[in-house]
Amino acid sequence: MYIIVVGGGRVGYYLTKALLDEGHEVLVVEKSAIVCESFTDLLGSICFRGDGCEAATLAEVGTARADMFVAVTGDDEDNLVACQVAKHKFNVPRTIARIRNPKNETIFKKLGVDVTVSSTNIILEHIEEEVPTHPLTHLLTIRDKGLEIVQIKIPPESITVGKTIKELSLPPGSTLSLIIRKEHKPIIPKANTILQAEDQIIAVTTPESEETLRTTLRGT
Amino acid sequence: MKIVIMGCGRVGAQLAGLLDAEGHAVTVLDIDSYSFRRLPPEFNGTALIGSGADEETLKKAGIEEADIFVALTQGDNRNVMAAQIAKHIFNVPRVVCRIYDPLRQELYNTLGLETFSPTTIFAQMLKGKLES
Numbered sequence: 001m002y003i004i005v006v007g008g009g010r011v012g013y014y015l016t017k018a019l020l021d022e023g024h025e026v027l028v029v030e031k032s033a034i035v036c037e038s039f040t041d042l043l044g045s046i047c048f049r050g051d052g053c054e055a056a057t058l059a060e061v062g063t064a065r066a067d068m069f070v071a072v073t074g075d076d077e078d079n080l081v082a083c084q085v086a087k088h089k090f091n092v093p094r095t096i097a098r099i100r101n102p103k104n105e106t107i108f109k110k111l112g113v114d115v116t117v118s119s120t121n122i123i124l125e126h127i128e129e130e131v132p133t134h135p136l137t138h139l140l141t142i143r144d145k146g147l148e149i150v151q152i153k154i155p156p157e158s159i160t161v162g163k164t165i166k167e168l169s170l171p172p173g174s175t176l177s178l179i180i181r182k183e184h185k186p187i188i189p190k191a192n193t194i195l196q197a198e199d200q201i202i203a204v205t206t207p208e209s210e211e212t213l214r215t216t217l218r219g220t
Numbered sequence: 221m222k223i224v225i226m227g228c229g230r231v232g233a234q235l236a237g238l239l240d241a242e243g244h245a246v247t248v249l250d251i252d253s254y255s256f257r258r259l260p261p262e263f264n265g266t267a268l269i270g271s272g273a274d275e276e277t278l279k280k281a282g283i284e285e286a287d288i289f290v291a292l293t294q295g296d297n298r299n300v301m302a303a304q305i306a307k308h309i310f311n312v313p314r315v316v317c318r319i320y321d322p323l324r325q326e327l328y329n330t331l332g333l334e335t336f337s338p339t340t341i342f343a344q345m346l347k348g349k350l351e352s
Contacts, residue, residue, distance in 0.1 A: 053297060055323045077273060077297035081324070084300075089327055103275060111304050 001025065004066045004092075006052030006082045007073035008035045011098060011119075015072060016043060027061050053081040055089050063090040072098040080104075083113045115143070136214045139202070147173075149204055152217050156197035159219050166191040168216055171209035178202040224249065224286045224312075226272030226302050227293035231318075233258035235290065240265045247281045272302035275309065283310045291317040296324055303333055 001024045005012050008030035019026045020043065029052040030036050039047035050057035052071065063069065069086040071079035076099050083095040096115040097108055108116045129137045140149040154160060160168060165176060179187040180200040187193065189201075205213050221244045225232050228250035237260040240246045246265035249272045250256065256267040270277030272291065283289065289306035291299035296319045303317035317335045319325040325337035 053324065054321065055327060075297070077295065077301045080301050081297040084331075085324070085327060088331055101274075107275070107301075107305055107309060110308055 001067040002027075002062070002065055003068045003070065004029065004052075004058075004061060004063060004086070006030075006069075006071040006079070007098075008032070008039055008047060009072065009074060011072040013039070013042075015070065016046070020046075029057060029061060053078055053085060055085055058082075058085060058090060063092060066090070066092050068092070068094045068096070070096045070098075074100065076100055076104050080108055080111065080113065083108075084111065087112055087114075135218055136210070146206055147204055148207060148210065149177075149202065150210065150213075152201045152203060152214060154195055154197060154199040154201065155218060158197070158217070160195050160217055161197045162194060164192050164194050165189050170216060171205070171212035174203060174205040174209050174213045176201055176203045221245070221287040222282060222285050223247070223288045223290070224272075224278070224281050224283055224306075225290045225292060226250075226299070227291065228255040228258060228267070229292065229294065230258065232290075232292040233260075235292070236265060237263055247286075249277065249281055271298075273298055273305065275305065278302075278305065278310065283312060286310075286312050288312070288314045288316070291315075296321050300324070300328055300333070303328075303335075307333065 003019055003024050003026050005016050005026060006029045008028050012028060016026050016028055026046055028039055028047045029050055030047055031051055033049055036047040036049045048061050063086055069083060069092040071082040073079055079097040083097045086092040087095050094114050097113045099105060099108060099116050099118050100120055102118045102121045105116050105118055125138060128134055137151040138148060139151055176189045179189050181187060181196060182198060201217060203213060223239055223244050224247045225236050226249045228248045232248060236246050236248045240263050248267050249270055251271050253269050259267060268281050272278060283306060289312045291303045293299055299317045299319060303315050306312040307315040315334060317333050319328060319335050319337055320339050322337045322340045325335045328335045
């Protein structure tokens with residue numbers, strides 16, 4: 001695939017490296033000459049000096065034939081405009097923008113950016129999950145299908161302890177797929193599996209049902 | 221009319237002063253309170269500190285009741301983003317956006333934003349003057 005990366009900061013650098021390792025054709029667009037030089041020294045001549053929001057620059061780097069366009073500068077506005085230019089002027093099928101302000105997630109989607117990645121949200125989530133009492137951990141999001149895989153811990157005081165799976169009224173679109181129990185092999189839950197305190201449950205759910213699933217399983 | 225202006229630079233401040241003098245309800249936004257010194261002393265509108273690319277600030281500025289939104293900061297991309305938020309999220313009836321870069325201005329014009337490029341306008345004007 002031909003992938004254009006706008007922004008040669010730390011995210012841009014490691015992303016480019018990873019994409020090159022996967023065998024993709026990658027081109028980085030970066031404003032700073034010094035940053036461009038260090039890219040050339042470390043990864044070869046794959047960095048083009050220019051403004052990734054400018055249509056002229058993007059035309060020069062062959063954006064029209066790009067399969068994917070990723071904007072990872074530290075500026076939300078710049079990432080938005082770069083993606084919009086790529087999308088509307090060069091018809092790039094897939095545009096991805098990094099955002100710092102989580103509030104911009106819905107705005108960017110509405111304005112035509114295909115995928116947004118909020119660095120702030122990701123960091124927050126990871127730190128939150130380290131808090132021992134954290135009730136629900138997001139393991140994976142499958143965006144195209146609107147599904148997510150989550151982990152929920154059953155607290156000892158929960159009323160679900162001692163109940164079978166079939167006695168629970170799970171919200172629509174939610175399936176319990178695995179129970180991880182102390183000193184046991186992981187169990188695939190069946191209708192008559194009885195829940196125990198401290199069970200770690202891996203479940204598939206939707207963003208809408210997530211909250212109900214959490215309260216159902218952790219219910220007190 | 222209710223008008224929200226983002227960016228209280230020379231142009232923003234002067235426009236705010238003119239519209240205010242005509243009796244419109246004007247709110248000017250800027251991230252730096254020092255910029256408000258440019259507003260004329262008789263300015264009767266509201267000066268609000270904050271970024272026009274932020275939904276909360278825009279709501280505080282009364283964007284939901286605004287008839288016109290004008291984006292006049294130094295940053296083309298900031299103007300573009302704020303203008304699009306005003307147009308597509310808050311459905312402001314008239315949104316005007318300054319974009320210095322002529323190419324970007326053209327693109328966003330075709331995408332339905334009312335944009336103008338001071339670069340193009342001034343270059344053409346100068347050319348006209350010099351030729352006459």
